[in-house]
Amino acid sequence: DAGITQSPRHKVTETGTPVTLRCHQTENHRYMYWYRQDPGHGLRLIHYSYGVKDTDKGEVSDGYSVSRSKTEDFLLTLESATSSQTSVYFCALASGDTQYFGPGTRLTVL
Amino acid sequence: DQQVKQNSPSLSVQEGRISILNCDYTNSMFDYFLWYKKYPAEGPTFLISISSIKDKNEDGRFTVFLNKSAKHLSLHIVPSQPGDSAVYFCAASAPQGAQKLVFGQGTRLTINP
Numbered sequence: 001d002a003g004i005t006q007s008p009r010h011k012v013t014e015t016g017t018p019v020t021l022r023c024h025q026t027e028n029h030r031y032m033y034w035y036r037q038d039p040g041h042g043l044r045l046i047h048y049s050y051g052v053k054d055t056d057k058g059e060v061s062d063g064y065s066v067s068r069s070k071t072e073d074f075l076l077t078l079e080s081a082t083s084s085q086t087s088v089y090f091c092a093l094a095s096g097d098t099q100y101f102g103p104g105t106r107l108t109v110l
Numbered sequence: 111d112q113q114v115k116q117n118s119p120s121l122s123v124q125e126g127r128i129s130i131l132n133c134d135y136t137n138s139m140f141d142y143f144l145w146y147k148k149y150p151a152e153g154p155t156f157l158i159s160i161s162s163i164k165d166k167n168e169d170g171r172f173t174v175f176l177n178k179s180a181k182h183l184s185l186h187i188v189p190s191q192p193g194d195s196a197v198y199f200c201a202a203s204a205p206q207g208a209q210k211l212v213f214g215q216g217t218r219l220t221i222n223p
Contacts, residue, residue: 004153031209042114042199042213043154050208058210090153094209097142099201101153 003027004102006091012108019078021105023091025071031094032074033058034066036087037104043090049074081109113137114202116214124222129187131217133200136181140202144211145174145185148197157198158185190221 003026013019023032031050035043035058045058047066055066063085067075078085086109091102115134123129131145141162146154160167160174160183167174173186187194197218201211 033210035213040215042116042215043201043211044213045210048208048210056208097203097209098144098156098159099209099211100156101146103153104151 004091004093004100006102006105008105009103010106012110013081014110015082016080019081019107021076021089023074023102025093028071029093029095032068033092033099034074034076035090035092036060037090038087046076083109085109114200114212114214116200116217118217120218120220122220122222123190125192126189129190129194129219131185131198131219133183133214134181135202137204138181139204141205142203143174143176143183144201146199146201148199154199192221192223195219195221
């Protein structure tokens with residue numbers, strides 16, 4: 001158990017509304033990541049962070065922004081949600097060469 | 111451009127037999143490979159990994175084999191148990207400092223009694 005929690009676990013929202021997902025770690029890991037999982041695509045990296053206020057884009061970053069104002073929290077924001085962003089979102093942290101994942105957030109955009 | 115591919119979406123194996131899950135990659139810069147197991151409604155859990163300086167790593171019932179020349183890795187589960195039924199993802203990373211992972215599409219393994 002890498003001490004990662006995600007909130008909310010489930011969310012239904014409407015197209016055009018802003019949405020923020022939260023990832024919280026109880027340890028002091030430097031690297032944190034946001035992925036989305038979709039059928040046929042595995043997990044794809046959205047954004048990652050390598051320290052407080054240090055973030056970078058991943059493979060599928062369009063339409064998403066992130067913030068990390070303190071080590072333990074990594075926020076993912078959809079500025080204006082679209083139906084194509086309906087997905088399961090996973091947060092992860094790196095410990096050594098291995099990433100450990102949170103339980104996921106299922107987001108539905110109607 | 112799918113850099114990591116799992117060409118079998120599903121695999122069905124009888125309990126007690128060997129399960130072999132395969133993964134191919136195209137990026138020769140990848141030097142570290144991992145397998146994750148995922149149950150429905152849960153996050154992926156780390157299973158086993160291998161560095162490119164090795165060709166085999168074993169942990170209990172799980173063994174990962176790496177063939178660098180073929181850019182291929184496989185996960186062997188022996189003996190297979192009903193609790194092994196899950197989706198398995200392979201992932202790879204390159205030595206770029208951020209430990210970013212590239213995942214395959216996943217293989218759904220079903221162990222039949």
